[in-house]
Amino acid sequence: MTDQLTTTDWRRLLHDWDRQQSGYLRHREERFTAALDALEELVGDRLAAGGTVLDLACGPGSFGARVLERFPAVRVVAVDMDPVLVAVGAAALGDADGRLQWVDADLRDPAWPRALPVTEVDAVVSSTALHWLSAAQLAATYRRVAALLPAGGVLANADNMAYDPGQAVLTRLSEAAERRRAEQAFGADGVPDWDAWWASALAAPELAGAVAERARRNAAERGPDDHAPGTRLTGLRMHEAALAEAGFTEVGTIWQDHDDRVLLAVR
DSSP states (O other), X not given: XXXXXXXXXXXXXXXXXXXXXXXXXXXXXXXXXHHHHHHHHHHHHHHHTTOEEEEETOTTTHHHHHHHHHOTTOEEEEEESOHHHHHHHHHHHTTTTTTEEEEEOOTTSTTGGGGSSOSOOXXXXXXXXXXXXXXXXXXXXXXXXXXXXXXXOEEEEXXXXXXXXXXXXXXXXXXXXXXXXXXXXXXXXXXXXXXXXXXXXXXXXXXXXXXXXXXXXXXXXOOGGGGSTTOOOSBHHHHHHHHHHHTOSEEEEEEEETTEEEEEEEO
């Protein structure tokens, strides 16, 4: 696949992905750093010895790339169901000299762990992805993640986790802050928003096959807008309850900006 991707500037496309995501999430890099600091404190020895991190619903690999940079000996397994995002990430980042492996798998499929090249990982990370799972899908995903982690392994989920339905004031503040961020970010210095980035990606001629497959999957399942920024299907309490039910011993928020959080769970 990589040999055929020759005309599109894949690094630029990945860079623009990060720019548009940061337009919605003003402290995105700070959020990444908080999660990476936690991994270093809790499982740093394992990662320094060549441990494995699973980047769950990885998109084009933004979180995984930061894991690779922070921990020079680590191996990252990046899994996602969107063939376009995986193709962009694979073209931009490659296999990082054998340290990065891409896996096409749908977290809603109970068999997705069998698609992984490993049966155990030291840590799991995810960024701005799991909120689109239903409550049942989220609970099942966390149970499968728990089965991949040894005692002391950690999950760091950086995502928007909605306030409870009864917390209307906090929800209003969070939504207002998000609107202000978007108004300030997009249009400045050519920063693309969600729709503009996807228009660029879908127009890349080398991605024609991946685009067709994405359309097929969306038609068979649900619409492509379900993953767009602003989609909030699962809230904080739902995440916490699902993690506790899955057997994680400690669960808590270690970083927060309104409803944008890093939720850490210890196996």
